Amino acid sequence: MFSLPFTLSILFLSELASAAETFHIPLQRRAQQTHDLDYYSAAADNLRAKYNIGSAAGASTGRRRAAVENIPVINQGTTIQYGSGAVAGSINRDVVTMSNFTIQNQVFLGVDRLQSGLLDGQTSGILGLAFQTIASTGGVPFWQNLLNDDQLESPEFSFWLARSDSRGDDSAPGGVFTLGGTNSSLYSGEIEFLDMPGSRPSYWLLPLQSVTVQGERVSIATGNSALSAIDTGTTLIGGPSDDVASIWAQVPGATQAANQQGFWTFPCSTEVNVTMSFGGRSWAISSEDMNLGPVTTSGRTCAGAIFDLNMGSNIPAGSGPSWVVGATFLKNVYSVYRANPPSIGFAELSTAAGGTGTAPGSRSTAGAGSILPKAGLASALSFISIWTLL
Ligand SMILES: *[C@@H]1O[C@H](CO)[C@@H](O)[C@H](O)[C@H]1NC(C)=O
Ligand SMILES: *[C@@H]1O[C@H](CO)[C@@H](O)[C@H](O)[C@H]1NC(C)=O
Ligand SMILES: *[C@@H]1O[C@H](CO)[C@@H](O)[C@H](O)[C@H]1NC(C)=O
Numbered sequence: 001m002f003s004l005p006f007t008l009s010i011l012f013l014s015e016l017a018s019a020a021e022t023f024h025i026p027l028q029r030r031a032q033q034t035h036d037l038d039y040y041s042a043a044a045d046n047l048r049a050k051y052n053i054g055s056a057a058g059a060s061t062g063r064r065r066a067a068v069e070n071i072p073v074i075n076q077g078t079t080i081q082y083g084s085g086a087v088a089g090s091i092n093r094d095v096v097t098m099s100n101f102t103i104q105n106q107v108f109l110g111v112d113r114l115q116s117g118l119l120d121g122q123t124s125g126i127l128g129l130a131f132q133t134i135a136s137t138g139g140v141p142f143w144q145n146l147l148n149d150d151q152l153e154s155p156e157f158s159f160w161l162a163r164s165d166s167r168g169d170d171s172a173p174g175g176v177f178t179l180g181g182t183n184s185s186l187y188s189g190e191i192e193f194l195d196m197p198g199s200r201p202s203y204w205l206l207p208l209q210s211v212t213v214q215g216e217r218v219s220i221a222t223g224n225s226a227l228s229a230i231d232t233g234t235t236l237i238g239g240p241s242d243d244v245a246s247i248w249a250q251v252p253g254a255t256q257a258a259n260q261q262g263f264w265t266f267p268c269s270t271e272v273n274v275t276m277s278f279g280g281r282s283w284a285i286s287s288e289d290m291n292l293g294p295v296t297t298s299g300r301t302c303a304g305a306i307f308d309l310n311m312g313s314n315i316p317a318g319s320g321p322s323w324v325v326g327a328t329f330l331k332n333v334y335s336v337y338r339a340n341p342p343s344i345g346f347a348e349l350s351t352a353a354g355g356t357g358t359a360p361g362s363r364s365t366a367g368a369g370s371i372l373p374k375a376g377l378a379s380a381l382s383f384i385s386i387w388t389l390l
Contacts, residue, residue: 022153022181023099027161027174044262044307047234050081051320053310080109080136082126082233088113091137101146101179107139129157129232129337133202143179147339152180156338159232160186160353161331163289187334187347192280196342203229204337206278206344208323211243213250213274220246227321228278230335230344234326236292238262238309243323247274247306257295257303262311268294268302276329283346289328 047053079088089111096106128141135141146152160183161175176183182191196205207226211218220226220243239247244264248254254266266272271287292303305328334353336345349355 191345193345228323229321
């Protein structure tokens with residue numbers, strides 16, 4: 001284990017960054033930890049809260065519930081809900097520097113209270129990568145400030161999220177985050193950019209247009225119900241109840257997990273092949289990413305990586321994304337987040353980056369992964385690995 005903490009360096013610097021840079025940051029997974037099922041139930045609830053989806057209170061009926069206590073805010077401050085919990089603190093402004101990039105007057109939350117388990121001693125900060133419209137602090141996010149200040153070579157950032165290898169080797173590369181461009185050694189062919197809907201970017205959003213399971217097209221809701229947040233900070237894929245049920249209905253032997261509402265299980269011997277399209281080409285999710293590992297002592301029943309995000313409650317139309325598409329999908333593509341025009345691009349992974357989503361090695365022991373900005377732990381049922389910045 002050689003994980004180093006990602007540190008949001010807050011330095012008092014007098015020199016300004018030189019203009020128009022691209023910065024490639026190797027990512028490293030956090031050490032793997034085992035967690036019980038209640039832990040993941042709680043994490044799923046946190047993700048629902050983060051996206052204001054459904055009723056997390058209603059979600060607690062019918063299963064054992066882990067402690068998801070809210071942090072009492074003693075001092076006047078902001079609480080921010082992440083997939084893995086909540087933090088609170090006061091809003092500050094200071095000089096923030098990352099590599100050659102510097103923002104003189106960056107708004108950020110100085111966290112003085114956090115839900116237990118949110119950070120693990122290896123992480124000292126979380127850096128938001130969505131748009132100002134949804135920033136809890138109200139401030140312009142660091143990346144957007146860099147963009148406005150013309151410090152980025154291209155108005156975009158990109159991710160390769162590596163699958164953990166069969167040995168769960170924490171020192172293996174966890175991926176690469178590139179700020180201000182792409183890293184052409186990590187993808188092959190063209191990057192297919194899809195315009196984001198709406199005129200005021202908030203989350204990184206695309207409409208989910210088609211899903212296949214075991215080669216068969218599954219009928220899914222359209223319009224606002226198909227709006228999907230493409231979220232590098234979330235581990236799994238969450239979607240509306242009916243659509244998620246339709247997906248698992250295509251998998252022989254799949255049933256709803258008895259004690260883990262919102263999750264589905266299936267015979268471990270079954271390969272679950274899912275593809276997703278957001279309006280352009282269809283991208284295959286490796287069956288190893290769909291399988292979170294055994295959830296029974298016999299080892300014959302495994303949990304699936306697509307879960308019911310709203311657990312039967314109705315998501316009010318227009319209230320935000322209905323799907324949250326995390327690393328389960330994103331490990332299978334090279335993804336590019338372009339601010340201008342607001343669009344998201346996907347490309348095939350290069351061989352160097354693990355090929356086409358059928359990387360060798362056993363089923364992922366982790367399932368998992370999240371990066372910046374939010375440690376999305378709504379996650380793998382037996383292990384979790386989180387990417388953090390070196
Ligand atoms: C692109 O990613 C590769 C693989 O991680 C890395 O070795 C290389 O340094 C990166 N490119 C740049 C310009 O940093
Ligand atoms: C930082 O800027 C210097 C000078 O322009 C340049 O040589 C160096 O490559 C830059 N570093 C990164 C990580 O972009
Ligand atoms: C899943 O996809 C793999 C690779 O394409 C294929 O070999 C396998 O037969 C598929 N399984 C099912 C159940 O569709």
